[in-house]
Amino acid sequence: MFARSGKVTPVSAFQSIELKAAQRRYETGLLALDGVDLKVARGELVSVVGPAGCGRSSLLRLLAGLDRPSSGEVLRNGEPARGALSDVGMVFQEPTLMSWASVAVNVELPLRLQGVSPEKREAAAREALQRVGLADLADAAPRGMDRAQKMRAALARALVAKPALLLLDDAFAGLEEPSRLCLQDLLLSLWRPEGAAAKFAAVVVTNNVEEAVVLGQRILVMAERPGRVVDEVKVSGTAKRDASFRESATFSKACEKVRAALARVAAPSETVAG
Numbered sequence: 001m002f003a004r005s006g007k008v009t010p011v012s013a014f015q016s017i018e019l020k021a022a023q024r025r026y027e028t029g030l031l032a033l034d035g036v037d038l039k040v041a042r043g044e045l046v047s048v049v050g051p052a053g054c055g056r057s058s059l060l061r062l063l064a065g066l067d068r069p070s071s072g073e074v075l076r077n078g079e080p081a082r083g084a085l086s087d088v089g090m091v092f093q094e095p096t097l098m099s100w101a102s103v104a105v106n107v108e109l110p111l112r113l114q115g116v117s118p119e120k121r122e123a124a125a126r127e128a129l130q131r132v133g134l135a136d137l138a139d140a141a142p143r144g145m146d147r148a149q150k151m152r153a154a155l156a157r158a159l160v161a162k163p164a165l166l167l168l169d170d171a172f173a174g175l176e177e178p179s180r181l182c183l184q185d186l187l188l189s190l191w192r193p194e195g196a197a198a199k200f201a202a203v204v205v206t207n208n209v210e211e212a213v214v215l216g217q218r219i220l221v222m223a224e225r226p227g228r229v230v231d232e233v234k235v236s237g238t239a240k241r242d243a244s245f246r247e248s249a250t251f252s253k254a255c256e257k258v259r260a261a262l263a264r265v266a267a268p269s270e271t272v273a274g
Contacts, residue, residue, distance in 0.1 A: 034227070042201055048222060088163050105125075114161065125156070151175065164201065165200060187202070222265075
């Protein structure tokens with residue numbers, strides 16, 4: 001991934017990323033996370049839901065190595081992780097693109113920061129844009145694109161360096177429903193192309209229960225600040241992630257379980273049917 005500041009750490013082949021009793025307290029005294037335990041294995045899809053202010057974005061920053069825990073550990077392949085990791089891609093809610101540069105040049109940015117040659121990074125950027133359906137806009141300016149197209153470009157930029165771990169911070173929020181569903185399906189096709197193994201692990205922060213279930217083999221439910229993981233809903237590992245999945249009983253049951261878990265977080269003193 002690329003960061004505005006801080007050392008980028010070269011890494012060995014990704015097997016897992018883990019938070020152990022992680023706490024994050026900011027200089028203001030705000031305790032955003034407290035005692036978070038989380039492990040994501042190679043090729044795994046994990047969604048994270050919870051009420052506003054529960055520290056989901058802070059959690060992603062710890063996983064990316066952009067922030068360090070105030071206490072506890074961040075482990076990569078079982079070893080302490082230090083600094084921003086070079087094999088992590090990140091997509092934010094706002095698909096910030098440089099308006100003065102072409103779409104392809106925007107997508108090249110992580111490779112430029114890694115010192116990749118101009119020829120190789122241009123070829124990689126155009127390949128990434130092809131994968132997200134924006135090949136025809138490679139030389140266009142972002143200012144003429146709609147929000148869904150900009151998000152596709154941001155996704156291409158996050159994946160251009162072939163990261164082992166992709167982090168999405170409510171990336172598809174604000175999109176019209178058809179565009180949101182299309183981007184969910186696109187992400188799944190990029191994660192596991194037809195007939196192939198998973199290309200990367202992903203942690204998806206979202207406010208949308210249906211999206212969490214579509215994009216998560218496990219859905220982690222966080223409690224209000226200080227944030228911590230209080231529940232987990234597992235989706236059948238054999239469920240095929242295609243358009244029919246949204247109409248399946250597996251999908252419906254998982255959504256019900258996630259909603260029940262969120263209701264328990266919102267009203268812990270009340271008993272909520274699961």
